[in-house]
Amino acid sequence: MAGTMRLQYPATxxxxxxxxxxxxxxxxxxRLLWRGADGVIVVxxxxxxxxxxxxxxxxxxxxxxxxxxxxxxGIGAGRVVMVYCSSAEGRYFAEETMKISEKLRAIGPNPLxxxxxxxxxxxxxxxxxxxxx
Amino acid sequence: xxxxxxxxxxxxxxxxxxxxIEGNVGDFKVRVRKKPRYVKEELCNGCGACAEVxxxxxxxxxxxxxxxxxxxxxxxxxxxxxxxxxxxxxxIKCKLCEKACIRKAIDxxxxxxxxxxxxxxxxxxxxxxxxQPRLGEYGYGRYANVITQFHLERLLAPNGPTGGEVVRxxxxxxxxxxxxxxxxxxxxxxxxxxxxxxxxxxxxxxxxLLKQHLRDVEVFVxxxxxxxxxxxxxxxxxxxxxxDVVFLRGRVGEVVEDADSGELVLVVEDTxxxxxxxxxxxxxxxxxxxxxxxxxxxxSEVLKLERSPDGFLKxxxxxxxxxxxxxxxxxxCGDAQGPKAIDVxxxxxxxxxxSAISLLSAGEVELELTTAVVESERCSGCGLxxxxxxxxxxxxxxxxxxxxxxxxxxxxxxxxxPSKAIYRRGYRERQLEAYIDGLLA
Numbered sequence: 001m002a003g004t005m006r007l008q009y010p011a012t013x014x015x016x017x018x019x020x021x022x023x024x025x026x027x028x029x030x031r032l033l034w035r036g037a038d039g040v041i042v043v044x045x046x047x048x049x050x051x052x053x054x055x056x057x058x059x060x061x062x063x064x065x066x067x068x069x070x071x072x073x074g075i076g077a078g079r080v081v082m083v084y085c086s087s088a089e090g091r092y093f094a095e096e097t098m099k100i101s102e103k104l105r106a107i108g109p110n111p112l113x114x115x116x117x118x119x120x121x122x123x124x125x126x127x128x129x130x131x132x133x
Numbered sequence: 134x135x136x137x138x139x140x141x142x143x144x145x146x147x148x149x150x151x152x153x154i155e156g157n158v159g160d161f162k163v164r165v166r167k168k169p170r171y172v173k174e175e176l177c178n179g180c181g182a183c184a185e186v187x188x189x190x191x192x193x194x195x196x197x198x199x200x201x202x203x204x205x206x207x208x209x210x211x212x213x214x215x216x217x218x219x220x221x222x223x224x225i226k227c228k229l230c231e232k233a234c235i236r237k238a239i240d241x242x243x244x245x246x247x248x249x250x251x252x253x254x255x256x257x258x259x260x261x262x263x264x265q266p267r268l269g270e271y272g273y274g275r276y277a278n279v280i281t282q283f284h285l286e287r288l289l290a291p292n293g294p295t296g297g298e299v300v301r302x303x304x305x306x307x308x309x310x311x312x313x314x315x316x317x318x319x320x321x322x323x324x325x326x327x328x329x330x331x332x333x334x335x336x337x338x339x340x341x342l343l344k345q346h347l348r349d350v351e352v353f354v355x356x357x358x359x360x361x362x363x364x365x366x367x368x369x370x371x372x373x374x375x376x377d378v379v380f381l382r383g384r385v386g387e388v389v390e391d392a393d394s395g396e397l398v399l400v401v402e403d404t405x406x407x408x409x410x411x412x413x414x415x416x417x418x419x420x421x422x423x424x425x426x427x428x429x430x431x432x433s434e435v436l437k438l439e440r441s442p443d444g445f446l447k448x449x450x451x452x453x454x455x456x457x458x459x460x461x462x463x464x465x466c467g468d469a470q471g472p473k474a475i476d477v478x479x480x481x482x483x484x485x486x487x488s489a490i491s492l493l494s495a496g497e498v499e500l501e502l503t504t505a506v507v508e509s510e511r512c513s514g515c516g517l518x519x520x521x522x523x524x525x526x527x528x529x530x531x532x533x534x535x536x537x538x539x540x541x542x543x544x545x546x547x548x549x550x551p552s553k554a555i556y557r558r559g560y561r562e563r564q565l566e567a568y569i570d571g572l573l574a
Contacts, residue, residue, distance in 0.1 A: 023544030
């Protein structure tokens, strides 16, 4: 909606589409940070509006889990943010993501940026859910 | 209804209640409990000889207590099937009816029946119930001459308890002044927040009928808004005003009975002229509306259907699919989904029937490839996916199994699985990895 309304939101924001915020597991968020993302924003529906009943609640739990972990690791919980927004709220999405982007700029780049597997000369393992060879 | 009864392909089960429904679209198993009428449907021809000899008189619930019926009775004149039924709570078992019935249709030993049906689709059209004003609300239940529009309709009906004569319940005299009060029980936080849709037009119709039945009757309608939104409705409202039905915009404060004259005294503010008026009336008619019925509550539990905040059955989408539900193969229509006028009920009924027909004639259900898939070699049978699924679509015995008819593709199972043994089509870990690769390269 923000796009069709031609509103500005951060150029550094890379959206990943999922059927429901509930699909976003804690390990997915963690993996994004491992792969070098400076921040992860999980956008879910507002309270009571989840089409799949409680996906937004589950997503919140996963986000909180990762935030706790990041605090413990000394990386800072501020890199992972949960946002509640409906798909019709283009303006709100644009404004919130701009605000979060500013905050992340202040926190600085991700200290966890790891080099890719091939740079390290390590063979990348087959990840789960591949079709059988 | 008679046409429906004549069709051989349609089976009407009366005095019946749906007790349980199991299974899924195309394969529902419905258990129906048929209560006894104590009259054999195949033999009774509706002649009424039994009712003539029955000595018991009891209030007629169809006429809302305004008339009497016998212990053996026809529910209402146009009942389908035209079969008598015995109200066992009122029956004194004198068995005079049994002797009077030449077709030997009466059977005091008739038992309850359990009928099991296998059906492919279900349409819930159980309707609504009429709102019962609270005791004392505008004098209802306290003064005999405060009635609802439903009572008025029974008085107006040619086959009603008074043969179509509108009379005051207290003394049988014809009313000279009738005041109708709109929105009783609705559009407020204390009772029902919603607007019941039909009561404005019901009041207009009954006001015009009163003008036809009683010469020189004065009719006042105290309203909040006159909601005449349908085809021909606004024109009808204009016609009512041209026939000297007086419309007062304001809520009635109080209704009391003048013990000397037997009149009812109402206080109402006419907000358009800014004056507070005292109205004296012979008959006060409360325009109440439609509320969810007890049947509706029961069936929503049996079918596990959701209900909207107003208590009616929840449609799948209020604009794009008002007769579908979240349950595949179960459709709703009519007042069960919310109060509405007859033309909309019919349109919804046709829509529900058409949906059921197209579902059944296809013979198969087309699923979108948006469901969850289990890689059983990876599955440890921990059962976490079964717990998080909001649609109870996963069963875990040794390994997890997904019921693709119930799965809606939310992906919560995939997010929860510690072994990544279950994935949501289109959003596998590898696919998301590829996404991330592209974004963070």
